[in-house]
Amino acid sequence: MDPSSALTSVLRVDVARRFAGGFRLSAVMDVELRPGSMLVLFGPSGAGKTTILRQLAGLERPDAGTIRLDDEVWCDVTASVWRPPQARHIGLVFQEPTLFPHLTVRDNIGYGVRHGSDRGRTGVGPGSDPVEEIATMLGVKDLANRHPRELSGGEAQRVALARALVPGPRLLLLDEPFGALDMPTRARLRRDVRGLLHRTGTPAILVTHDRTEALEMGDAVVVMIGGRVRQTGPISDVFSHPADVDVAASLGVEAVVPARVLTSSGGLLEVAVGSAGRDVVLQVAERDALAPGADVYACIRAEDVTLGMQLSTHASARNHLEARVVSINAEGPVDRVSLDCGFPLDALITRRSREELNLTPGSQVTAAIKATNVHLVPRI
Numbered sequence: 001m002d003p004s005s006a007l008t009s010v011l012r013v014d015v016a017r018r019f020a021g022g023f024r025l026s027a028v029m030d031v032e033l034r035p036g037s038m039l040v041l042f043g044p045s046g047a048g049k050t051t052i053l054r055q056l057a058g059l060e061r062p063d064a065g066t067i068r069l070d071d072e073v074w075c076d077v078t079a080s081v082w083r084p085p086q087a088r089h090i091g092l093v094f095q096e097p098t099l100f101p102h103l104t105v106r107d108n109i110g111y112g113v114r115h116g117s118d119r120g121r122t123g124v125g126p127g128s129d130p131v132e133e134i135a136t137m138l139g140v141k142d143l144a145n146r147h148p149r150e151l152s153g154g155e156a157q158r159v160a161l162a163r164a165l166v167p168g169p170r171l172l173l174l175d176e177p178f179g180a181l182d183m184p185t186r187a188r189l190r191r192d193v194r195g196l197l198h199r200t201g202t203p204a205i206l207v208t209h210d211r212t213e214a215l216e217m218g219d220a221v222v223v224m225i226g227g228r229v230r231q232t233g234p235i236s237d238v239f240s241h242p243a244d245v246d247v248a249a250s251l252g253v254e255a256v257v258p259a260r261v262l263t264s265s266g267g268l269l270e271v272a273v274g275s276a277g278r279d280v281v282l283q284v285a286e287r288d289a290l291a292p293g294a295d296v297y298a299c300i301r302a303e304d305v306t307l308g309m310q311l312s313t314h315a316s317a318r319n320h321l322e323a324r325v326v327s328i329n330a331e332g333p334v335d336r337v338s339l340d341c342g343f344p345l346d347a348l349i350t351r352r353s354r355e356e357l358n359l360t361p362g363s364q365v366t367a368a369i370k371a372t373n374v375h376l377v378p379r380i
């Protein structure tokens with residue numbers, strides 16, 4: 001399929017569910033799903049992410065509410081409308097690959113096209129064998145004659161992904177599919193899945209509580225806490241402007257700003273941070289090989305930012321940024337100082353330091369950050 005020919009879908013969810021144990025889900029979201037894009041359903045453990053995904057998949061019914069994709073009503077409890085899973089044309093992949101043990105890899109991957117797919121949107125070019133083509137894209141073609149017991153965890157998950165994609169689903173639902181894999185396997189598979197979605201134009205919803213995974217893979221994010229949707233938006237907007245302290249806490253305490261690698265030499269990277277025209281250049285210790293031009297997020301913890309009045313302070317830090325104090329808020333025994341350095345940045349300082357520096361909103365300061373304290377997450 002030519003990804004450019006696919007249209008943006010709109011998913012509208014307004015559901016409620018109450019479990020016997022007392023958990024209450026009351027979730028409203030209204031999101032666009034662009035072809036090939038990834039929406040991340042993010043939140044702490046027990047937030048209700050999997051429950052929502054299962055309702056989207058048609059594996060579970062809400063007590064009340066509606067689920068709509070474009071003009072299709074998947075569920076409307078009041079009107080007694082219920083579209084079964086096979087009529088929703090979604091692909092589903094869980095943390096543990098659920099393959100048929102008695103079938104070969106080839107037959108596992110082809111299962112969906114032989115059993116019930118009527119969409120004919122295989123995601124591959126005309127005349128191609130979708131099973132072969134998707135298996136090749138996911139690097140499991142050579143495993144075609146094996147059985148699931150003969151596969152590693154990463155290989156099995158690739159087969160599960162291939163099986164979900166071969167029928168050409170209009171939406172792929174992923175419930176922590178990388179969670180059980182070791183780090184290198186996880187990193188490779190994340191990259192391959194991202195590429196595959198772009199190539200086939202399939203939009204996906206990914207459940208995760210891993211912020212690195214969310215940043216690496218997501219275009220947009222829905223933050224869930226305690227059974228409710230607390231914030232929705234483009235991933236960099238939500239990470240850089242959490243709606244409230246609960247959302248900020250669930251996302252982590254770091255500033256997350258879009259950046260681009262400029263140069264790489266001698267174990268040090270230079271990255272440009274901030275909006276065009278106001279770029280600030282940061283020096284960053286190189287942990288992973290990143291080529292000039294690579295798009296990344298620069299993550300900086302507030303406790304790693306030191307404030308001073310002159311450029312010479314904290315000479316050991318590589319980065320000394322001119323900053324303006326935007327606001328100061330007490331956070332327990334310390335103060336959180338929000339700065340404008342050409343990009344938004346927070347610093348945590350003791351009250352005594354704040355008094356010594358005589359900081360007030362509008363003060364000009366120098367923010368010092370060590371090159372080893374800037375963490376880069378590549379965009380894939």
Ligand code: ATP
Binds near residue numbers: 045046047
């Ligand atoms: P995690 O990241 O740990 O997977 P989650 O955000 O996906 O968490 P859910 O799995 O949706 O959370 O669970 C939300 C809450 O609903 C939890 O408290 C869970 O124990 C409860 N829950 C989920 N399914 C059921 C069920 N069938 N019966 C009773 N309680 C349930």
